[in-house]
Each structure stands twice: as structure tokens, then as C-alpha cells.
Amino acid sequence: MKNFxxxxxxxxxxRPYVPEPDDPPIFWFxxxxxxxxxxxxxxxVEHRSKSSxxxxxTLNEVAFHEVERLEKQKDSESRESLGKWRGLLRRVSxxxxxxxxxxxxxxxxNMAKDVAGNFDPRVYAFAGHxxxxxxxxxMKPASLPLALVSGAPEALDKxxxxxxxxxxxxxxxxxxxxxxxxxxxSNLDSVALxxxxxxxxxxxxxxxxxKNLFTNPIISFFMHNLGAYRLDRRIKATLYKDVLKTYSTxxxxxxxxxxxxxxxxxxxxxxxxxxxxxxxxxxxxxAFARNQARxxxxxxxxxxxxxxxxxxxxxxxxxxxxxxEHGKARYIIEDDEFSQIDRWIDFxxxxxxxxxxxxxxxxxxxxxFGNDIDDDGRSISPNGQVIDPSTYVMTRGEVKVDGGRxxxxxxxxxxxxxxxxxxxxxxxxxxxxxxxxxxxLVKATPGVDLFGRLRYRGEVSMPIDDLYxxxxxxxxxxxxxxxxxxVRVSPSLRNETPEYLVDRSIAFWDGYHTRIVARRSGTxxxxxxxxxxxxxxxxxxxxxxxxxxADLHDVxxxxxxxxxx
Amino acid sequence: MTVKxxxxxxxxxxxxxxxxxxxxxxxxxxxxxxxxxxxxxxxHTTTDLAALKDRDIIFLAVPSPYMSETxxxxxxHLDGRHLLVHVSRGLVGDNLQTLxxxxxxxxxxxxxxxxxxxxxxxxxxxxxxxxxxVGSLFPEVAEMVREAIAGPALKIYGTDDVVxxxxxxxxxxxxxxxxxxxQGLGIGPSALAVLCSRGIAESxxxxxxxxxxxxxxxxxxxxxxxxxxxxGDDRPEMKLGRAIARGVNVTDAGxxxxxxxxxxxxxxxxxxxxxxxxxxAPIAATTAAVLAGKMTAQAAVAALMxxxxxxx
Numbered sequence: 019m020k021n022f023x024x025x026x027x028x029x030x031x032x033r034p035y036v037p038e039p040d041d042p043p044i045f046w047f048x049x050x051x052x053x054x055x056x057x058x059x060x061x062x063v064e065h066r067s068k069s070s071x072x073x074x075x076t077l078n079e080v081a082f083h084e085v086e087r088l089e090k091q092k093d094s095e096s097r098e099s100l101g102k103w104r105g106l107l108r109r110v111s112x113x114x115x116x117x118x119x120x121x122x123x124x125x126x127x128n129m130a131k132d133v134a135g136n137f138d139p140r141v142y143a144f145a146g147h148x149x150x151x152x153x154x155x156x157m158k159p160a161s162l163p164l165a166l167v168s169g170a171p172e173a174l175d176k177x178x179x180x181x182x183x184x185x186x187x188x189x190x191x192x193x194x195x196x197x198x199x200x201x202x203x204s205n206l207d208s209v210a211l212x213x214x215x216x217x218x219x220x221x222x223x224x225x226x227x228x229k230n231l232f233t234n235p236i237i238s239f240f241m242h243n244l245g246a247y248r249l250d251r252r253i254k255a256t257l258y259k260d261v262l263k264t265y266s267t268x269x270x271x272x273x274x275x276x277x278x279x280x281x282x283x284x285x286x287x288x289x290x291x292x293x294x295x296x297x298x299x300x301x302x303x304x305a306f307a308r309n310q311a312r313x314x315x316x317x318x319x320x321x322x323x324x325x326x327x328x329x330x331x332x333x334x335x336x337x338x339x340x341x342x343e344h345g346k347a348r349y350i351i352e353d354d355e356f357s358q359i360d361r362w363i364d365f366x367x368x369x370x371x372x373x374x375x376x377x378x379x380x381x382x383x384x385x386x387f388g389n390d391i392d393d394d395g396r397s398i399s400p401n402g403q404v405i406d407p408s409t410y411v412m413t414r415g416e417v418k419v420d421g422g423r424x425x426x427x428x429x430x431x432x433x434x435x436x437x438x439x440x441x442x443x444x445x446x447x448x449x450x451x452x453x454x455x456x457x458x459l460v461k462a463t464p465g466v467d468l469f470g471r472l473r474y475r476g477e478v479s480m481p482i483d484d485l486y487x488x489x490x491x492x493x494x495x496x497x498x499x500x501x502x503x504x505v506r507v508s509p510s511l512r513n514e515t516p517e518y519l520v521d522r523s524i525a526f527w528d529g530y531h532t533r534i535v536a537r538r539s540g541t542x543x544x545x546x547x548x549x550x551x552x553x554x555x556x557x558x559x560x561x562x563x564x565x566x567x568a569d570l571h572d573v574x575x576x577x578x579x580x581x582x583x
Numbered sequence: 584m585t586v587k588x589x590x591x592x593x594x595x596x597x598x599x600x601x602x603x604x605x606x607x608x609x610x611x612x613x614x615x616x617x618x619x620x621x622x623x624x625x626x627h628t629t630t631d632l633a634a635l636k637d638r639d640i641i642f643l644a645v646p647s648p649y650m651s652e653t654x655x656x657x658x659x660h661l662d663g664r665h666l667l668v669h670v671s672r673g674l675v676g677d678n679l680q681t682l683x684x685x686x687x688x689x690x691x692x693x694x695x696x697x698x699x700x701x702x703x704x705x706x707x708x709x710x711x712x713x714x715x716x717v718g719s720l721f722p723e724v725a726e727m728v729r730e731a732i733a734g735p736a737l738k739i740y741g742t743d744d745v746v747x748x749x750x751x752x753x754x755x756x757x758x759x760x761x762x763x764x765x766q767g768l769g770i771g772p773s774a775l776a777v778l779c780s781r782g783i784a785e786s787x788x789x790x791x792x793x794x795x796x797x798x799x800x801x802x803x804x805x806x807x808x809x810x811x812x813x814x815g816d817d818r819p820e821m822k823l824g825r826a827i828a829r830g831v832n833v834t835d836a837g838x839x840x841x842x843x844x845x846x847x848x849x850x851x852x853x854x855x856x857x858x859x860x861x862x863x864a865p866i867a868a869t870t871a872a873v874l875a876g877k878m879t880a881q882a883a884v885a886a887l888m889x890x891x892x893x894x895x
Contacts, residue, residue, distance in 0.1 A: 387663065387693050399691030401658045409663030410693060413723060414584075414639055423694070426720035426743075430693065 027239050028136055035139055042191075042221035043273045044245050047137040050272065058130045058264045063123050065260065073118040074110055080125060080255035081106040087252055122257075129261040133247050135224065141243035146216050179509065180214045182380030182442070186393055187321060190383060191221050193395035194317035195273050197302045198223060199435055200378075201291060201324045201443070202279040204331050205231060211277065211325060212244065214378045224269050225277035226262070226298060245274075266298045270305035273316055280435055286340035288330065288556040289581060290443055292436045300428035303386040307411040307419045317407060319391055320431065322381040322438035326508065328446040329375060329526045330553075334533070337553035341472070375526070377508050381442040386410070387427060388434035440560055444506040445496055447514070451523040452554035453562070454488045455480070455536055455545045460580075461573045468580045472548045479542040486516040488567075493519075495565035505561055556581065585610050586731045589638035591653060593628070595842065596670055597644035599707025601626045603732040606710055612638065633660045640666040640727050642698070643686070646843040647673020651685050658690030666724050667695045668717065670702070672756035672845040674749075679793060679849075679856050681749040683719075696724040697745060699752035700803040701811030703818055704842075707737075713811075714738035716803040718748025740803055747790055747799030753849055754786035754867075755805055756820055759812040760846040761870045763824020768880050778887070779809055782866050784895075789853065789867075792860055820846050833874055850874050865890060 037045040066076045084103040088096040106121065113121065190196060200211060208225060215222060222245055229250040232238040242248075249262060270276055278299035281291035299320070306318045330336070384390060387410045389397040399405040410427070411417050458480040463471050497512065499505045511519065520543070527535040527550070534546045535554075545551055558565070559581050566574035588604040590597050593615030601613045601624070611626035612634055635641055635657065645653050650671060661667075667690065669682045686695045696719030706713050717725040717739060725741025733739045742748060758779070765778055787800045799805060812818055819840035826836035837844055854871040857864035869886050872878035878886070 389691070399658070399662075400688050401655060401690060403659065403691065405662055405691045407663065412664040415664070420723065422722040426722075427693065429720060 027235070028243065029138055029140060031138075037139075041139075043195075043275060044137045044222050044224055045139055047135070047224070047245065047274065051134055051136070054265070054268050054272070055127070055130045055134050057268050058261060059123060059126045061264050061268075062126045062130075062257070062260050063119065065264075066122055066126075066257065067115075067119050070115050070118070073115065073122055074113075076257055077106060077110045077113075077118060077121055077125075080257045081110065083254040087254065091252075125257065126261055129253075129258055130265060132250070133261060133265050135245050135247040136243050137222075137224075137245045138243040141240065142216075142222060145212075145240060145244060174213070175217070177375050178210060178214060178217075179377045180218055180380070181377065181444075181506075182323075183382055184218050184220070184380055187220055187380055187383065188218075189393065190319050190391065190395050191275065194319050195270055195302075195305075196221070196223070196275040196319050196321055196383070197270065197299060198275075198277040198321045198323050198380075199280045199296075199299050200277070200322075201326075201439055202281050202284050203288065203325060203327060203336075204284060206331055207279070207284075207325050208241075208246075208277065210376055211323070211378060221275045223275045223277040226266070263298060263301050267301040267305045267308070270302050270318065271309050271314075276302070280432065284332070284336060286336045287581070288333070288337070288553045289559055290439050290557060292439075292560075294432035294436050296428050296432045296435075300424070300431070303424045303427050303431070304419065304421075306386050306407070307417065307424060310408045310411055311417045311419055315408070317395055317397075318386050319383040319395070320386065320435065321383045322435045322442060324377075324379045324381070324439060324442045324444060324506075326377045326379065326444040326446055326557075327375065328448045328508075328523075329530055333550060333553050334531060337549055341469070341549065377444040377446070379442050379444050379506060381438045384431075384434055384438070386431060388431055441504055442506060443557065444508050445511060445558065445561075446508045447511045447519040448523040448526050449554050449557045450489060450492055450496070450511060451485075451520055452535070452551045453558040454485060454492060455543065456548065456551045456555040457488075457562075457566070457570060457573055457577065458485075459545045459548055459551070460576055461570065468552075472552065474545070474548055476544055476546045479539060479544040482520075482538065482541055482543050485520065485543050489516040489519060491567060492565045496561065499561060499564060504564075584730075586727060587637060587639045588612070588731045589635040589641035590614065590626075590644060591632075591635075591641060591657065592644035594644060595704030596702075596707070597642070598624075599702075599704040600642045600644060600670065600732060602708050603710070603734070603737055607730070607732055607734050609731055632657050636660045638665065640668065640724075640731050642731075643667065643669040643671070645669075645671065647671045647675060647682060647845055648848065650675070650682050651689055654686050655689045658692070662691050663693060665690075665692050665694075666721075666727055667692045668698050668719075668724065668728055669695075670698045672699075672753045674753045674845075674849050674852065677852055677856065679750070679753075679789075679852060681746055681753075683745055683749060694721045694724050695719065695745075696721070696728070697749045697752065698728060698739075699748050699808065700740075701808045701816065703811075703816050706816070710734075710736050712736045714740065714803060714807075716740045716742060716748060716807075718742050718745035718799075718804065720745055742799060742802070742804075744796045744799045746793060747795035748804040750790045750793060750795050751786060751800050751802075751805035752808065753845060754782075754789065754853070755808045755812070756844070757846040757850055757853060757867060757870060758782040758786065758809060759818060759820035760824045760844065760850075761866055762809075762813060763821035764828045764870070764873065764880075764883075765824070766821070767825035767828025768884065770884070774888075775813065778866065779813060783809065785864050785866050788862050789857055789864060792862055820844055823847070827873065828880065846870075847874060 067073050081103045088100045200207060224245040226249045227241050227246040229248050232241060232248060280294040280296045280299045282297055285291055302318050309316055382390060385397040385407045387407060389399055392398055397405045397407045408417060459471060459474060459478045462478045463474060493511060496505060496507050500507050524536060531550060535550045537544050537546050559578055562574040562577050563571060586609045588609045588611045590601045590613040593613060597613060601611050604611045605625040613626050613628050614632060614635060615628055617630050667686050671682050673682060675685055683695045683697055696717050698715055698717050700715035701713060702715045717728045719725055720743050729739045762778060765775055783800055783806055787797050790800060791797060812821055819842040823836045823840040823844050826839045833847060850871040854864060854868040857867055865887060869883050873883050
């Protein structure tokens with residue numbers, strides 16, 4: 019039964035779906051799915067079968083890692099598959115080249131089939147209309163009748179603000195392939211972004227989701243039928259990585275708009291991701307080069323996107339994980355708040371009680387080589403001239419696919435996107451309130467290290483009037499930075515009084531987190547939970563020194579250093 | 584296959600690279616402001632940057648203060664297919680920005696790199712055996728530099744630690760200046776060895792903060808370059824250091840050295856940066872103070888020799 023639930027469920031269809039010409043590319047996915055899988059397998063096998071030795075190595079490596087994984091896993095999958103992999107390990111050295119190639123093809127085919135997603139326009143339409151209303155009903159039952167009559171899922175729309183160059187992206191989606199590369203704080207990110215794209219008339223995207231997210235049958239149903247493909251992080255074989263990369267490359271080559279989290283995993287500390295390896299997003303560059311080599315001139319646009327929450331569903335688990343493991347965080351967390359339905363309900367009730375709890379900002383797109391893009395989809399070089407992006411994949415006048423070169427472009431693109439994350443991060447009120455309180459804690463505990471400070475639970479307070487004043491000053495400094503294009507400020511942070519911002523933040527935290535984050539005590543505000551304050555304030559670390567008044571500059575520097583250690 | 588090589592800068596280094604490229608049987612165009620006519624040279628000369636538009640790779644041999652202006656003007660004629668390599672020992676601004684970043688931000692070119700190591704203009708021009716190192720994220724940049732200028736007498740190595748190569752090159756330039764100064768004061772081989780090894784350690788500390796890899800400083804761009812300087816490859820930095828030790832002022836010493844010395848322009852900025860970032864950099868600080876006329880020779884030696892000794 020468990021296995022059945024984990025298998026992606028698809029709706030039966032009597033007649034094949036025939037997309038309209040104006041439909042987004044992913045509407046064509048199901049008709050191309052088998053062809054895509056075949057192409058992935060062809061490329062992977064070609065790449066891995068250049069010599070007999072290479073095939074032997076690949077088969078040995080994949081069998082070794084699978085045996086190792088399944089022996090640890092000890093579940094039904096182990097019972098079904100362990101024998102097969104052990105058998106391969108025994109046989110591989112005696113196989114001839116044809117047998118090795120066949121074995122490689124079969125393994126790659128199974129992997130590609132497991133990875134490949136599905137897109138059902140009926141599920142997409144259902145998700146667009148019904149899910150926001152269902153969420154509204156869960157979060158704010160009283161507003162459901164109005165939402166049904168007006169057709170607007172009011173609670174969700176107020177909760178989620180979208181900003182940035184949306185009209186431009188709509189145009190670019192018609193010209194080339196969009197690759198959204200967002201910050202990653204929560205497992206809700208892909209849901210929130212998917213809904214935002216739909217609401218703003220931007221095309222649906224193909225995206226990779228960890229297999230652990232498919233354990234919930236409802237989530238699995240939506241993810242699988244809305245273009246998500248499955249990444250099984252437990253599989254360590256390099257052949258599997260090849261399949262994933264090739265799948266993603268083929269998808270982008272064929273013009274499927276895509277979404278990748280370039281940080282790889284959720285930011286445990288809530289710091290803005292700065293060291294981006296890009297991972298699968300880097301395949302956008304190879305896809306572009308391959309298309310150019312085949313004479314397909316379709317451009318690729320990377321869209322740095324920041325997803326900014328006033329309240330993070332998994333905050334408690336993530337920051338504990340960050341601190342506990344000292345950087346050796348668990349890569350896959352399966353038992354966090356995302357898997358607990360009661361926590362979801364608490365979370366959404368909190369969010370909808372207060373408007374603009376999540377801001378998604380679509381940044382200015384860049385080409386695969388970090389150049390800006392104008393409204394017509396042309397690349398603009400740093401010196402302001404229009405430039406043909408295909409020249410970046412040319413050597414002596416010839417377009418070439420070159421892995422070493424593309425790895426270097428990927429690294430540079432990661433740096434460009436990381437810079438955009440900093441300037442496109444939208445500071446939320448709860449983050450600023452946490453920062454000012456945490457700064458008071460650091461000031462009150464000179465010479466103490468991070469872990470020492472985290473033990474000061476409820477021991478440090480600041481006069482509430484000072485808190486209001488410092489929040490007002492820091493907000494003004496942030497707005498000045500915003501005018502210089504260095505950061506963004508959320509609407510509520512910009513427009514509300516410090517008193518309101520504090521009340522709003524306390525309201526967010528109190529109704530959701532299991533621990534009290536901060537509390538009023540007479541004329542003081544007490545920093546009750548330094549760990550959660552650290553988590554929320556971490557979003558401000560890159561700006562801490564620039565928003566601190568002169569007398570708190572050293573404290574801000576200490577905060578920056580603390581997180582670098 | 585013949586490489587179409589462009590060289591910017593008609594100074595000694597530019598001409599040396601152009602001659603090396605000619606020896607490698609490549610097609611070379613050298614851009615100058617007009618002072619060097621290239622009569623009798625085996626390469627073409629031009630004063631029009633647009634003439635470099637058809638080049639595969641372009642070497643920039645211009646002093647760092649002119650790099651941004653030159654690369655901006657050059658960038659108007661280039662696109663993504665061009666490979667750019669600079670040979671400067673300079674760093675720009677108070678945050679010690681490397682020159683590949685300048686090329687990156689002023690031209691459309693992305694495949695950029697830095698050529699460094701024990702390369703001296705005269706040796707390049709004459710084809711005396713030697714070697715250098717190319718720092719670039721892009722492997723094809725080092726490959727094309729090899730095709731462009733390497734030969735039986737010139738070995739070119741490669742690394743992806745471009746920041747490391749640029750910083751090592753700049754800081755060794757500064758160190759060579761200090762070494763020349765120490766030699767000029769008559770300091771003996773043992774103290775010079777201390778200066779060299781502590782100077783490399785200091786450069787590593789600065790480099791690490793700026794994102795370089797430590798081991799790059801132990802390679803051709805760092806220690807290798809310094810060995811060549813100490814062995815007497817007659818480089819301008821040493822000449823300038825020795826002149827200052829004789830009491831010649833910095834401007835006249837520069838003229839005597841016969842080249843633009845990047846070490847003079849970066850000393851103060853390196854020292855300030857190190858202080859700001861809490862990096863221990865006594866050699867840079869002392870050199871900057873001497874160049875600014877704020878410290879006498881005796882005080883400089885005393886300052887360095889009186890430092891507390893730790894485990895190396």
C-alpha cells in the first residue's frame with residue numbers, strides 16, 4: 019500500500035490531449051515524454067560507452083552504490099532489487115561489450131523513466147481554480163462564500179505579494195526559455211512560486227523535486243501532474259547524475275520553462291545563499307550551446323527570484339539542524355513541519371491573518387553569460403552594447419559544446435545570481451524586528467560566542483521605546499539602500515509604524531512557533547528565544563553593518579563575523 | 584592552426600609578447616598609441632582598436648591605471664568570442680580588485696585570464712628560455728595562450744585560480760621592490776631569504792581573504808616569480824628598489840627603472856586593506872611607509888627585524 023501511494027498517480031484520459039498553439043510549452047510535454055526519455059538514454063549511453071573499460075567502470079559503480087544503499091534501506095525496494103544489483107556486480111567483468119551496453123541502456127532507461135514527470139492540463143486548471151479556494155477555506159473559513167462568489171481567493175492573494183519585472187517576463191516567455199532560479203527557504207517555495215506564476219500569467223515550469231516530497235500522496239499527485247520530475251538524492255551513482263543532467267538539458271533545449279533552486283537545498287540558517295553551485299541550473303548553458311550548434315537560435319533567460327517569508331513553516335527544524343550539525347546538516351529532512359498537517363494549518367492561519375506575509379520578487383533576467391536582457395530579449399553587455407549570446411559558445415568562429423568552458427560560465431553565472439539575490443531580497447518586518455532584538459542581545463553579551471549567546475533565553479531585554487527607535491532608524495537605512503538598488507523592503511515594512519511592525523511580528527511568531535520568540539514585559543521587550551531570532555535576523559546579515567548606527571557598528575560587525583565562522 | 588593574436592600596448596612587455604607570438608608562427612597585430620611604429624618588426628602595428636576585431640585572443644599589456652579606459656574602448660569592438668589576457672601586476676581600488684574583474688565589467692568578453700610568473704620583457708623579446716602561468720576559469724584560455732606564444736623556449740602552465748595568479752603576481756611585484764630596496768641597503772642573503780619567505784606568507788594571507796588559493800602562491804605566479812627576481816632577472820621593480828635605497832626619490836627612481844612599476848601604486852592600498860581586514864602584513868606596511876617617505880631605511884629594517892617570532 020505504501021509503495022502504491024508513493025507511485026505517481028495519473029488521471030485516466032480517453033482521448034489524447036491536443037494542446038492549443040498558444041499553450042505554454044509544458045502543455046506539449048506528455049506528447050513528447052517518450053521521445054525525451056529516449057533521447058536522454060541515447061545521450062547517456064553514448065557518453066558512457068566510449069570504451070569497454072568505461073562501461074565496466076560505470077556498471078560496477080552504479081551496482082556498488084545501489085547495493086550499498088539498498089542494504090541500508092532494508093525495505094520492499096531492497097527485497098525487490100538487491101538481488102538484481104548483486105547479480106550485476108558478479109557478472110559485469112564477464113560481460114562482452116554488447117551486453118554491457120545493453121545493461122547500461124536498461125539502467126539508464128529505468129532511471130530516466132523514474133525521473134521524468136507528467137503534465138496534465140486538467141490538474142493544472144484544477145490547481146489554478148480550486149486549490150487557492152481550498153487553502154482559503156482552511157485558513158479563513160468565513161471568507162470562503164465571498165471567494166466563491168467573487169471568484170477571487172482573497173486570503174491567498176493578500177498573503178502573497180508578487181513584484182518585479184513581470185510584464186517583461188511574459189514577453190520573454192514568448193521569445194525564449196525562462197529558467198527561474200529562486201532562493202530556497204521552505205518546501206512551500208515551489209508551491210508558492212507555482213501559484214505566483216499562474217496568477218501572474220507566467221507559464222508553468224518544469225522543476226525537479228526531491229523524492230521525499232512525493233511521500234505525501236496528495237502533494238505527490240499535484241507535483242507529478244504539474245511538471246515536476248523526481249530527484250532521488252539517495253542514489254549516489256554518477257550515472258544517475260548524468261541522467262538527471264541530461265534530462266534537464268533536453269528539457270531546456272526543447273524550450274520547456276524550468277525552475278531550479280541554485281542553492282540546492284533549503285537555507286538552514288536563513289542566510290541569503292551566496293555560494294551557488296547552480297547544479298542542474300547549469301544545464302541551461304549546455305542546452306543553449308547545443309541548440310546554437312544545431313542552428314536553433316532560441317535564447318535562454320535566467321530569472322533570479324527571491325522568495326521572502328515573514329514566517330517560515332520549517333524555521334524551527336531548519337535552524338536547529340543548522341546549529342546542531344555545525345554545517346554538516348542533514349541533506350534530506352523528512353520529519354520537519356512540512357510533513358505535519360496540523361503545522362500547515364497553524365502556519366497558514368497565521369499568514370492569512372496578516373497581509374503580505376510572503377513576497378516573491380522576480381528579478382531582472384540575465385542571459386547564461388550574466389548579461390542583462392532588454393525588453394526585446396536581446397543580451398546587453400556591461401558596456402551597454404547589444405550582443406549576440408551565441409558568440410560566447412564560439413571558438414574561432416565555430417559554435418562548440420565544451421564542458422570545461424560551460425562549467426566556468428556556470429560558476430560565473432552563480433556569482434551573478436548570488437549578487438542579484440542580495441539586491442532583490444525583500445526584507446520583511448519580522449526579520450528586521452528579530453535583527454534589532456538580536457543586535458541588542460549581541461551588544462549585551464560581549465565576548466560570548468554564538469552558542470553561548472543562544473543560551474541567553476529570556477535574559478536580555480531592551481526598552482520598548484529603544485526598540486521602536488532602532489527599528490525606525492534601521493528601516494530608514496534600508497530604504498536608503500533600496501534607493502541605491504542594494505536591497506528591497508516589503509510594503510508593510512515601508513509603510514507601517516515601528517509599533518505596528520513589532521506587534522505584527524509578535525503576532526506572526528506567537529500564533530505559530532511552539533516557542534515564544536520575544537515577549538513584552540512592562541516597558542521592555544525580552545529576547546526570549548535567541549535561536550529563532552537568529553534565524554529570522556540572518557536575512558539581514560549582509561546589510562547589518564550598513565544599517566547600524568555608528569554606536570552599534572561594532573556589534574553589527576560581530577554579527578557578520580559570527581555567521582562567517 | 585594559426586592563431587590570430589592581438590596585443591595592446593607598445594611597451595617592452597607588449598612587444599615581447601608580440602615577438603613570442605611571431606616566433607610561434609602566428610598572425611600578430613600590435614596596437615599602440617603611435618609611439619612604436621614597429622619598423623622592421625615581424626608583426627603588424629595599428630593605432631585603431633577596431634583592427635583587433637578579427638583576433639582570436641588579445642593580450643593587454645597596459646599599466647593598471649589605464650586598463651579600464653583601454654578595455655572600455657576596446658570592448659566596443661569585441662563580443663563573446665574574444666579571449667582576453669592581461670599581463671599587468673596591478674590591482675585596482677581600495678578593495679584590491681583584480682584586473683580580470685575590470686575586463687569582465689568593461690567588455691562583453693567573459694573568457695578572460697591573466698598571464699603571470701617569471702616573465703620579463705627582454706627575455707620574451709629575445710626568446711630566452713623561461714615560463715609563465717595563465718590563470719583563468721576557462722581551460723581554453725590557457726590552451727590558446729599556449730598556442731599563441733609558447734614554444735620550445737617558453738613554457739606556459741595553467742590554473743583556474745585566476746584571483747590567486749593575479750594577486751600573487753601583484754604582491755610579488757611589491758615584494759620584488761622591497762627586495763631590491765633591501766639589496767640596495769646591503770642586507771645579506773640570510774635576511775633576504777627571510778624577507779622572501781615571510782613576504783610570500785604575507786601574500787598568502789592577503790590572497791586567502793580575497794578568495795585566492797594558498798598553493799598558488801607557492802607556484803610559478805608566486806614563489807617562482809620571486810626566485811627569478813632574486814636571481815637577478817633584472818626586473819624594473821628591483822632596479823627601482825635599489826635606486827630608492829640609494830636615496831633617489833620615487834619619481835626619479837621610476838624613470839631610472841624604465842617602466843611603470845605597479846608595486847609603487849599598490850603598496851599603500853595593500854597596506855591599508857590589510858589593516859582594515861585585520862591581516863598581518865608588516866612587509867607591505869613597511870614598504871608603503873618607505874615609498875611615502877614616512878620611514879627611514881634604518882627604521883624599516885628595525886621594524887621588520889624587531890618583530891616577534893612565531894612558529895612558521
